[in-house]
Amino acid sequence: MRHTISVLVENEFGVLARVAGLFSGRGFNIESLCVAETLEPEVSAMTIVTTGSDAILEQILKQLNKLVNVIKVTDFQGAEYVSREMVLVKVSATEKTREEVLRMVEIFRGRIVDVSPRSYVVEITGNEEKVKAFLALVRPLGVKELVRTGTVAILRGEKVMSAKVKESKGGKDGNDVL
């Protein structure tokens, strides 16, 4: 099953290597990974999309928690959350396809960010399904290149993923991590 995980880490050199090494060293899979500073400059948020059985996911979450530089791990599975990814797509724009591409971009509320005689660069932002649907529609029109940011995610409502955790990472009594 696919999971989106948010990991708050100390914004220090070498932390990304620790997280990435944890995945590669244990044969876990990273589908996408997105890292940047948060409200607090000393804290970075990583959003990791990964797949695996329940047992593997449990190990991933616990192993992440075990890293000294990891402050908080949140698995969005089962939570109310919003996720977005941005994609830049270079689509061929011939006389025949120009209009069709523009229509698609409009329907998907994307933007054309670069135009050349034979191509458009389209910016699309959305959740996984939206991006997938857009790509499926423009692919037959000729996609030359594609870059994606990977997913970022945030909880809905007032609840925040705070780095200000003073209690034990295993929960106060150490059982709720399981």
Add this chain to the structure above:
Amino acid sequence: MKRTGAQILVEALKLEGVETLFCYPGGAVLNLADALYGSEINQILVRHEQAAVHAADGYARSTGRVGVCLVTSGPGATNTVTGIATACMDSIPLVIFSGQVNTALIGNDAFQEADIVGITRPCTKHSYLVRDVKDMPRIIKEAFFIAKTGRPGPVLVDIPKDVSAASCDFKYPEKVFVRGYQPNYHGHPGQIKRAMKLIASSKKPVLYTGGGIISSNAAKDLLGLAERLSIPVVSTLMGLGGFPGNHELFLGMLGMHGTYAANMAISTCDLIIAVGARFDDRATGKVDEFAPHAKVIHIDIDPTSISKNIKVDIPIVGDARNVLKGMVQIADDEKAAFDSYLREVREWIEQVETWKRDYPVGYIPDGTLKPQYVIERIYALTKGKAIIATEVGQNQMWTAQFYKFLQPRQILTSGGLGTMGYGFPAGLGAQAAYRDSLVVDIAGDGSIQMNIQELATAVQYNLPVKVVILNNGCLGMVRQWQELFYDKRYAISKLECMPNFVKLAEAYGAVGFEVEHESEVDRVLKKAFTNGRPTLIDVHVNPEEMVYPMVPAGASLRDMMLV
């Protein structure tokens, strides 16, 4: 008052109570070496950096304190990797200080530069590169704290040469707070209660104990629980000494070379209470057929160990000693709840006692010199009180089977990583901590040659470790597998050129003995154990001898080859 980075390190080590430092210097740590000159910290110069780490590890295992070593950059640092990985697998608290090239040169492929933080990332608990001398006090404080708390492990601190030369005001922090590191020591009371209920309703319980008993100093509480509720105990290799090896409830080591009683008890029990053990493949055999009838209570301070290999019914994240104390308390407070349990468990105790009586570990005396006999004699002559280091392979398994460990911290052995060459330097580390104790390294002729250069260290500092080489002229465990599973094709496992160990010992200034017959064993061992000097004893054992019982790799624990 301003101090240099090097002086800060020495001051901090003193404040951490470090008495002994295992070192090998080089260009990048000259500032550090200089600051150590004349300090009251004992400095032991080993002959290879790997041995520095193993020695610090042996020091840590035998004392329960943090083992510390200091090496230079580049090759000095890369030579520590095996030692660090060994300690990491066995959860041993170490702090390794490595020198690094000047910060301006990092990443430049400078002379003796290696990215040691990167290289050791997967085999340390945590690591630091000190980039500013002002961070030194905090980092050293954190390094010791992280190494010895939670599930212990090795922490590496990499110090560039310009940082050890730079100076700043020195104030050692009194407290540590690492927000991402808050190990949980207290088991959930509700979970502990549930666990005790499950024990009360069981008929065939087994305590399965590992290295966590040793690292959390929980031996007394384990004994308390086992005795109050008459629960038989099986141990992993790492757990040996955590429960008295001569106790009637002790069934011995489980797993690949475990005892018949231990493996049968695990295979037929209805409840496993795992404490500080991690269900390693050498202990479980075929996982699908491991303890098929048992519910599992798992107590461990490291949540990642729980439900990793085996499905757990009642997980308890916490320090083994605290949790066991809580369990003993309930057993005492609610005695009535265990009345019917205590009546019914008698039948089970009789069953395990029968297994223990009918299938003890043994060997067939046939007039040749058997390695097991040598270990039995070491046990008898030391009255079970020596600190025993082992190398890896047959010597290690026979030691686990035939030396009854009575106390925690008495065995020094590379359990998880299985590092040949570990035992001798680890023994030196223990001897450095306990000058008056008898330390014996039970070795093979293969393993001992992996760190034999440490004879020089032993002689220089008069660390009178006794190395007993069970010499069979080959890599015994490899040979055993080749005999059993590879049609006796002994590929690359014969050590056809063997040094004259007696002369070798003498060349280093140590004492050497040779033993060829059973009748000489006692006499030579007695001489060696009382001579007060580093001693190597070359015992020519029967090369055909194999370690039994044996559960072939991937088989169920019930499928034991007994002889």
